[in-house]
Amino acid sequence: MTSPAPDPVRETRRKREHERQAVVFGLIIAFLLIVGLAAAAMYTGAFSSPFSRPIYTPVAEAPQPEPCLPQVEGQPDGALPVPYPDVQVRVYNAADGSEPLASANEDVLAERGFDVVDTGNWVEKLGQSEVRFGAKGITRAYTLAAQYPDVRLVLDDRKGSKVDLLVGEQYSPPLSTDRVLLDAETPMKDAEGCMPADEITPIAQVTLPQKKG
Structure with missing residues (x-):
């Protein structure tokens, strides 16, 4: 087959x-x-x-905390406002525009009795207005800041007691005198969320040439 x-x-x-x-x-x-x-x-x-590479998420740097009021000798109940003539202030424009914005604040503060020792333009633009000061100027900074509705208290490493007002882009004019919550016999209140000054790392002071004495 x-x-x-x-x-x-x-x-x-x-x-x-x-x-x-x-x-x-x-x-x-x-x-x-x-x-x-x-x-x-x-x-x-x-x-x-x-x-295997780690994933990093950028974290915004937290702003410096505002310092609390210090203990003042002879004021056991808390730091009192500093008399306006004893507060030496430099006023700088840190917003778009020119120096007249600083000069306008100079006029208001001088009328209230503050010792305005200089005005001018700041080295950079800022959003929120700031009061900058050293460890010896905390009570003076609080006294000045009380004149405004919204300013940040910024501690720097200066040695003296002068304070600087930096008028930023989000500028608010000074409060009227009847809305300034200061009384010569009433201790001032700490800023919300403040820290003792000796626990804060101060920023470096920026010094501008002074036009006034």
């Missing part, structure tokens, strides 16, 4: 299937080899995986 003759079409189809399978298995084996080599390289430290 003779065997049936092979079907050429079937043989061709089978040959092509074998070729496709060989290609697929070859690709799978090549992929596994690449993965294995990469894993071995990461394990031995030849290169680091991008997934």
Whole structure:
């Protein structure tokens, strides 16, 4: 009995299937080899995986806390306001514009009795207005800040007791005298969330040439 003759079409189809399978298995084996080599390289430290790098989220630097009022000798109940003539103030414009903004504040403060010793333009633009001062000028800074509805108290490393008013972009004019919550016989209140001055790292003082004595 003779065997049936092979079907050429079937043989061709089978040959092509074998070729496709060989290609697929070859690709799978090549992929596994690449993965294995990469894993071995990461394990031995030849290169680091991008997934092993820590992800850092930028954190905005917290503003310097405002200092609390100090203990003042002879004032056991708390620091009292400093008489206006004893507060030496320099007034600087830190907003877009020119010096007249500082001069306008000079006029108001001088009319109330503050000793305004200089005015001019600040070295940079600020958003919120600031009162800057050293450790010896904290009570004077609080006395000056009480004249305004919204200023930040910023401690710097100056040695003297002069204070600087920096009039920023978000400028608010001085309060009317009847709204200034100061009384010569009533201790001033600490700024909300304040810290003792000796626990604060002061910023560096910026000194501008003075035009006045």
